[in-house]
Amino acid sequence: MKHDDSGSREVHKSLCSAWILSMWSIRVTRALATMLGNIRRVLRMVKPSKMMTSASGQTEKRAHCTSIQLLHDCLVVNHEEQQMHVSYVWLRDHCCDSYNSVTHQRSLDTAAIDLAIRPQSASVEEDRLVITWPGGHVSSYSFKWLTENSYQEVKRKTVQPRILWNKDVYENANIASAKWDTFMKSDDELKTFLQNYLLYGIAFVDDVPATVEATEAVSQRVSLIRETTYGKMWCFTSDLSRGDTAYTNMALDRHTDTSYFHEPCGIQVFHCLKHEGTGGRTLLVDGFYAAEKLRERSPENFELLTRVPIRHEYIEVSETHKNHISSMGPVLSVYPWNREVYQIRYNNYDRAAINTIPHELVQRWYAAHRQLTTELCRPENELWVKLTPGMVIFIDNWRVLHGREAFTGLRQLCGCYLTRDDVLSVARGFGLKA
Numbered sequence: 001m002k003h004d005d006s007g008s009r010e011v012h013k014s015l016c017s018a019w020i021l022s023m024w025s026i027r028v029t030r031a032l033a034t035m036l037g038n039i040r041r042v043l044r045m046v047k048p049s050k051m052m053t054s055a056s057g058q059t060e061k062r063a064h065c066t067s068i069q070l071l072h073d074c075l076v077v078n079h080e081e082q083q084m085h086v087s088y089v090w091l092r093d094h095c096c097d098s099y100n101s102v103t104h105q106r107s108l109d110t111a112a113i114d115l116a117i118r119p120q121s122a123s124v125e126e127d128r129l130v131i132t133w134p135g136g137h138v139s140s141y142s143f144k145w146l147t148e149n150s151y152q153e154v155k156r157k158t159v160q161p162r163i164l165w166n167k168d169v170y171e172n173a174n175i176a177s178a179k180w181d182t183f184m185k186s187d188d189e190l191k192t193f194l195q196n197y198l199l200y201g202i203a204f205v206d207d208v209p210a211t212v213e214a215t216e217a218v219s220q221r222v223s224l225i226r227e228t229t230y231g232k233m234w235c236f237t238s239d240l241s242r243g244d245t246a247y248t249n250m251a252l253d254r255h256t257d258t259s260y261f262h263e264p265c266g267i268q269v270f271h272c273l274k275h276e277g278t279g280g281r282t283l284l285v286d287g288f289y290a291a292e293k294l295r296e297r298s299p300e301n302f303e304l305l306t307r308v309p310i311r312h313e314y315i316e317v318s319e320t321h322k323n324h325i326s327s328m329g330p331v332l333s334v335y336p337w338n339r340e341v342y343q344i345r346y347n348n349y350d351r352a353a354i355n356t357i358p359h360e361l362v363q364r365w366y367a368a369h370r371q372l373t374t375e376l377c378r379p380e381n382e383l384w385v386k387l388t389p390g391m392v393i394f395i396d397n398w399r400v401l402h403g404r405e406a407f408t409g410l411r412q413l414c415g416c417y418l419t420r421d422d423v424l425s426v427a428r429g430f431g432l433k434a
């Protein structure tokens, strides 16, 4: 019996092992089949990218391919050696049919898209991604457009190319000033002027008649004038007619204007119509150059100045003017996706009481602000210019700080502010990257 029992146990063991083995084989076979199916599915979506014609006229095939893969929550696109993850709801929202081609406005009700939408099918057709959605709607996107509008691509690109400068860099660049006669008539001259302005944050027009009217005309040649509490065109001497240090003959330290506006004025225009006396040179400092030096030398101080909002204000109480303007903003503003600086607010005159920084950060904020001030005040970063009648300067007030040497005698200055959005719009109209 003992022998018989052990024999039946052996048989039972063998049967169990055979069953386990067969189940395992079935599972492995199924897994392999699924894997092969997926590989075939991906391969079906892989198409060589378009044929390219070389400079010699020979047609050559690009080494890389375009492939797509449908995942549960997004589409993975491999194109031109770059991988992009594209959300399905984003793809549906950006279907070309969602735009009115005449108005260049979105015509689709984004809120009507099912947030859990998934394509019924997707394929690569030549250089385009074609998606069929549930319900039969078909969307098509060029891979070039998808790449240009991918987060990865935008993240590594500069929004506005610039040449950062100190005194030597700017002077060695030998930028020619525009000339009034041609500037007022020639679009090429205006385009060159705008390109210089975008790259350096300052640009000049020479030979302008020394009048308020001509200054207004040359400003309007660039864009719209922004009217503020100082009027549309302002003209001042050291008569303290307004409650601002600018209306004295005292020196003015480097600063940006109208930091107390939620949107500080974009462009500052100055024209010295008359000066019978000494001093009065204009100081210019590239704030972005100083900010980048700060980022290089102390990234944590740079980051702190981008994160902490502070208040600026302008209070004026007189017979003729009553103003209390106040706004909040960090000293350095950066685009969140690429950390590119797009605005500096630096005005020690108009900085209000600091009450927006918790105690444990105040000391660190002052240290960071001091280090930025040190960079802004380095003599090698200061460009001094003597403005003379006929010479009109345009200053990017979101980038370049200005100041003034003390002066004697009668000095009459006129100018205005331009709206930044409109200046950039004019530049884009010329095909410039702005």
Ligand SMILES: [Fe+2]
Binding pocket: 246, 255, 256, 257, 402
């Ligand atoms: Fe100013």
